[in-house]
Amino acid sequence: MATFLDLKNISKRFGGVQALTDVDLTLEAGEVHCLVGENGSGKSTLIKIISGVQPPEAGGVINIEGRSYTHLNPVESTRSGIQVIYQDLSLFPNLTVAENIAVGQHLGGFHPVDWAAIRKIAETAMARINVHLDLDAKVEDLSIANRQLVAICRAMAADAKLVIMDEPTASLTRHEVDALLSLVRELKKKNICIVFVSHRLDEVLEVAERVTVLRDGKKVGTYAAKDVNDKKLAMLMTGKEFSYDLKETDLSNRKTVLSVKNLSRKGDYKNVNFDLREGEILGITGLLGSGRTELALSLFGMNPPDEGEIKLDGKTLALKSNREAIDNGIAYVSEDRLTLGLVLEQPIAANAIVTILDKLKGALGLIPLGARESTVERWVKDLSIKVSNTGNAVKTLSGGNQQRVVLAKWMATNPRVLILDSPTVGVDILAKDGIYEIVRGLAQKGVAVIMISDEIPEVLYHSHRILVMRQGRLTGEFEPHKSSEDQIRVAVNA
Amino acid sequence: MHDLFQRLKRRHEFWLASVIAVLVVYLSIATQGFLTLQNLFDLLTSYAFLGILAAGLLVVLISGGIDISFTATASIAQYITMLLANKYGLDWFSVFAIAIIVGLVLGAINAVLIDRLQISSIIVSIATLNIFYGLLVFVTGGKYIYSLPSWFGKGIYWFEYVDAEEISYGLNLQILALFVMFTITWLLLNRTNIGRQIYALGGNREAAQRLGFNVFRLNILVYCYMGLTAGVASLIQAQLAQSVAPTVLVGKELDVLAAVVLGGASLAGGVGTVLGTILGLALLAIMQNGLILIGVSSYWSQFFVGLVILLSVSATALSARRKRKGNLIE
Amino acid sequence: MSNEPAYLTKGPDAVLMRLLKGLTHDVTNRRLIILLVALVVVFGLLIGERFFSQATVQSMAFQLPELGILSLAMMITLVSGGLNLAIISTANLCALTMAYIMTTHVPGAEGFIWVGWQIIAICAGLAVAAVIGLLNGFVIAYLGVSPILTTLGTMTMVKGIAIGMTRGNVLSGLPEPIVFIGNGTVYGIPTAMIVFAIVAIPVAIMLGRTPTGAATYMIGSNEKATRYSGIDTKRVILRVYLISSLLAAIAGLVMMARFNSANASYAESYLLVTILAAVLGGVDPMGGFGKIAGLILSLIILQVISSAFNLLNFSQFLTLAIWGTILVAVMAVPNIRRRLGFAD
Numbered sequence A: 001m002a003t004f005l006d007l008k009n010i011s012k013r014f015g016g017v018q019a020l021t022d023v024d025l026t027l028e029a030g031e032v033h034c035l036v037g038e039n040g041s042g043k044s045t046l047i048k049i050i051s052g053v054q055p056p057e058a059g060g061v062i063n064i065e066g067r068s069y070t071h072l073n074p075v076e077s078t079r080s081g082i083q084v085i086y087q088d089l090s091l092f093p094n095l096t097v098a099e100n101i102a103v104g105q106h107l108g109g110f111h112p113v114d115w116a117a118i119r120k121i122a123e124t125a126m127a128r129i130n131v132h133l134d135l136d137a138k139v140e141d142l143s144i145a146n147r148q149l150v151a152i153c154r155a156m157a158a159d160a161k162l163v164i165m166d167e168p169t170a171s172l173t174r175h176e177v178d179a180l181l182s183l184v185r186e187l188k189k190k191n192i193c194i195v196f197v198s199h200r201l202d203e204v205l206e207v208a209e210r211v212t213v214l215r216d217g218k219k220v221g222t223y224a225a226k227d228v229n230d231k232k233l234a235m236l237m238t239g240k241e242f243s244y245d246l247k248e249t250d251l252s253n254r255k256t257v258l259s260v261k262n263l264s265r266k267g268d269y270k271n272v273n274f275d276l277r278e279g280e281i282l283g284i285t286g287l288l289g290s291g292r293t294e295l296a297l298s299l300f301g302m303n304p305p306d307e308g309e310i311k312l313d314g315k316t317l318a319l320k321s322n323r324e325a326i327d328n329g330i331a332y333v334s335e336d337r338l339t340l341g342l343v344l345e346q347p348i349a350a351n352a353i354v355t356i357l358d359k360l361k362g363a364l365g366l367i368p369l370g371a372r373e374s375t376v377e378r379w380v381k382d383l384s385i386k387v388s389n390t391g392n393a394v395k396t397l398s399g400g401n402q403q404r405v406v407l408a409k410w411m412a413t414n415p416r417v418l419i420l421d422s423p424t425v426g427v428d429i430l431a432k433d434g435i436y437e438i439v440r441g442l443a444q445k446g447v448a449v450i451m452i453s454d455e456i457p458e459v460l461y462h463s464h465r466i467l468v469m470r471q472g473r474l475t476g477e478f479e480p481h482k483s484s485e486d487q488i489r490v491a492v493n494a
Numbered sequence B: 001m002h003d004l005f006q007r008l009k010r011r012h013e014f015w016l017a018s019v020i021a022v023l024v025v026y027l028s029i030a031t032q033g034f035l036t037l038q039n040l041f042d043l044l045t046s047y048a049f050l051g052i053l054a055a056g057l058l059v060v061l062i063s064g065g066i067d068i069s070f071t072a073t074a075s076i077a078q079y080i081t082m083l084l085a086n087k088y089g090l091d092w093f094s095v096f097a098i099a100i101i102v103g104l105v106l107g108a109i110n111a112v113l114i115d116r117l118q119i120s121s122i123i124v125s126i127a128t129l130n131i132f133y134g135l136l137v138f139v140t141g142g143k144y145i146y147s148l149p150s151w152f153g154k155g156i157y158w159f160e161y162v163d164a165e166e167i168s169y170g171l172n173l174q175i176l177a178l179f180v181m182f183t184i185t186w187l188l189l190n191r192t193n194i195g196r197q198i199y200a201l202g203g204n205r206e207a208a209q210r211l212g213f214n215v216f217r218l219n220i221l222v223y224c225y226m227g228l229t230a231g232v233a234s235l236i237q238a239q240l241a242q243s244v245a246p247t248v249l250v251g252k253e254l255d256v257l258a259a260v261v262l263g264g265a266s267l268a269g270g271v272g273t274v275l276g277t278i279l280g281l282a283l284l285a286i287m288q289n290g291l292i293l294i295g296v297s298s299y300w301s302q303f304f305v306g307l308v309i310l311l312s313v314s315a316t317a318l319s320a321r322r323k324r325k326g327n328l329i330e
Numbered sequence C: 001m002s003n004e005p006a007y008l009t010k011g012p013d014a015v016l017m018r019l020l021k022g023l024t025h026d027v028t029n030r031r032l033i034i035l036l037v038a039l040v041v042v043f044g045l046l047i048g049e050r051f052f053s054q055a056t057v058q059s060m061a062f063q064l065p066e067l068g069i070l071s072l073a074m075m076i077t078l079v080s081g082g083l084n085l086a087i088i089s090t091a092n093l094c095a096l097t098m099a100y101i102m103t104t105h106v107p108g109a110e111g112f113i114w115v116g117w118q119i120i121a122i123c124a125g126l127a128v129a130a131v132i133g134l135l136n137g138f139v140i141a142y143l144g145v146s147p148i149l150t151t152l153g154t155m156t157m158v159k160g161i162a163i164g165m166t167r168g169n170v171l172s173g174l175p176e177p178i179v180f181i182g183n184g185t186v187y188g189i190p191t192a193m194i195v196f197a198i199v200a201i202p203v204a205i206m207l208g209r210t211p212t213g214a215a216t217y218m219i220g221s222n223e224k225a226t227r228y229s230g231i232d233t234k235r236v237i238l239r240v241y242l243i244s245s246l247l248a249a250i251a252g253l254v255m256m257a258r259f260n261s262a263n264a265s266y267a268e269s270y271l272l273v274t275i276l277a278a279v280l281g282g283v284d285p286m287g288g289f290g291k292i293a294g295l296i297l298s299l300i301i302l303q304v305i306s307s308a309f310n311l312l313n314f315s316q317f318l319t320l321a322i323w324g325t326i327l328v329a330v331m332a333v334p335n336i337r338r339r340l341g342f343a344d
């Protein structure tokens, strides 16, 4: 195998932050290479150096097919056959598939558009990787998976020899991930090198030949994929060992809090039945699109069911809005923290109390000055959120601390039932651990928790009972101490 | 055929055209004066000013920006041009050249402030509207220019044709300029790489930057194009009004904006077509014209214009919502 | 804390200090205060004593409230992530409504009835405003039309009603108490200024201390996330446009009182100036941010420039140009500081 790219002694400093320290990396033509590391470990910075967006510090060397550079610029990088597919895909939603793929035609000085050439280029690129999409469809009308195909076709149209994908699987369903992985194998056959950045370690290992682990801007090592597993990778990434044990917890003497009977909603889910006890953590897993989020939103009053009933503490609920759900003691942590869970631009304090504004209200309908501060302070302390000033925007916090603010705002409503929808998406391993601990603590205080996740280990190791949802129906029930990851995986993908 | 209809139905232009068609049919039957060549020519002539500005604003909106300083730009352009024309004589070519240069310069000022200082375009253009307009009226003392060069006052009248009733028609300056500017705008947006870059910029600014589009150059181009259209529009307006008044154009910026957004352009950028803009303008023009023809007092015409804007934007929003229904997470 | 002098923590001085601290805590406000001080010094040097005379200060206080109340009406919609282009036409239609009732029913009436009709007139004006505000709010919140389009439509429609009803004519000759609102003083303070204070304080409290206010800021940044937190965002938006419209009506009343007349197209040039004032005062035109204190500072700055130019015999149009320049300059400050390498 020929070496395509060889990086030596790459360092990068941003002001006082040492983002990368003496990293070496070799990429062979036709290999699938994974880059893993915690948030802030320097993955994106490394990609930016390869794509020429950022120069490395002096002393670093970049070799591309034998040519040697001290730094690259975006044009050189593209000309050398390096294409980056960013997590947001960098597509133009308002333009057609053809135009997005052949967007390179629009570069350069003022010239007329050759629409025929654009179609031709797009067709050729799609044919190369055996993809079929409507050339005239607008990208905004495509599914996420198809958009990703457009982005990959664009890389093909640019004659890529190295395709770097930054977290390509984060918003795909399992089937779509499989399709993507087989496409990656296809690219590999064409002697194209693929670099994958991903948080989902099991996927990483499925497709990669080699894995490079970064921690705090330093390279921990490069490993053959067959020599590592996800536990080992987690340890290499964090320098800590994580082990969770599966012990049986008897909750049969606890009171039933929530009881769902024959709940159905056309197109979303059908005939859902389950009970939830005080202090219980109920894991619900299933593929994206299996109806999990829709079910959760129904319990939260935002997606009224067609049939069936929801009983809370024996009382039947007919929820017309999420406000009613909240007032009845149901809280919902959305899967989409960045656009639904928090108002990122607004202060931490404002986000923490937004769910209880009416409760804080005192005389004349005003919120007493002290009430706001004391409430916020209490939650910051209780959930040990690391903040310098609660008046700062939430977006200044790390992913893990942001999620703690989300938990704080729902804990403030004093819920009986807490629904967590994919609570650790985009949160790194250490911070995940902190969130699990908070959830366990809540359950111990008697809160009934529903934890929805498509990461099977997450539900297996952190809930008392697991329900599997498939195509809108609950199809299986597992007790963690009597089950294995594989058993559940089979049930999910059946 | 069915498929074609499905595709058409999704287009904003289709709905606009349908409404206009209904209006045209109704007015043709209900009134004597609507469907005459003369009325058509008068309409085109009197709406040319708004139309040309709408073409410029369309480009700005597609790029993801907004400009409301163009009425002040137009006022300055026509004032300077006519002042020079009165003093030095000049000819058609040079008056347009001067007006366009003034427009380009003022447009470039907007672009530089927006791009280099990273201030949002709405703020910059509100500020420059006040600056341009304030300075113009301050310097000129608000004085009108009543005497224009006679060749300018006469205008042009090509392809004259006299019908049976001895009424003559011809291609005048306003209509010519309107057609030329819409054609150039269409060519720019659909037939050049820069036009496609403008759409791309409005659709996803960050991606455009990453791909190596020169965003500063695009901004300069977009706001200068707006300035150019303001320059052209200002002259045909002066020719029609047979005078130049520094204070009459400012205040019309929202009328132009209304036409462009009625035509389907989005303030969020990336969306909008020349055809849509023409239809949006046509709807406003035909409605105002029709109200007069069916005998509604001109005092009430503004009310109906507002009503139609409100109804059509509400209907569009409702149909968009119906499309989204069933899709839980909007 | 503990070693601060006692007068800083107790008594009326403490309140004042807290207020000052609050005012200077905010970066935008600090910048505006520096700008204001600089302007006062420059104009003081240029104009001399006359600039600080009671007459000058009083005339400023007479002029500020109109633009002030209109800017409040614009500001709260900007904070909620929208905008209300219909404020001027609303103000005019409401003023016309009040003026119509006052000119037809008040003259000739006496005593109780004389007062009664004036109150009825004002209530009728507010009722008209409420209808317009609810229409705007309904279309924006419940139909999901963008605020700029909606209010562009209502602006045209409302002005159309005003023109249609009056045929463009002026209604004038208002009863004395009304004229007093625009031209009278109480203990030397112009009545209009008192009206401004009476409306600005509740709006400040609404934004700063009530659930509706807190929700308005959240909605301004991200409506959907706010809805997911259990807030009835549609109702909040409806309220915002209702309040905005009512404020416009009060501005209409003040305008009518000052001119002793009402007309369909008064003060139209103020429309974009209200946005200018709000943005200069630290309101984010994209929504989510902005405080009354900043707006008031910005209004004072604009008024100081306008009054000083008046004393210097400069054209009011030069004032417009300077206002625009100040806006760009203030907005450019953060960027320029960043370029010069200052941390902000």
Ligand SMILES: Nc1ncnc2c1ncn2[C@@H]1O[C@H](COP(=O)(O)OP(=O)(O)O)[C@@H](O)[C@H]1O
Residues within 6 Å of the ligand: A014, A015, A017, A018, A019, A037, A038, A039, A040, A041, A042, A043, A044, A045, A046
């Ligand atoms: N433009 C920048 N300015 C300052 N610090 C940066 C910049 N980009 C990255 N960093 C810092 O460099 C470190 C590595 O970040 P990054 O490469 O984004 O990590 P990853 O992609 O692995 O999450 C982090 O501490 C981050 O805060």
Ligand SMILES: [Mg+2]
Residues within 6 Å of the ligand: A040, A043, A044
């Ligand atoms: Mg990253």
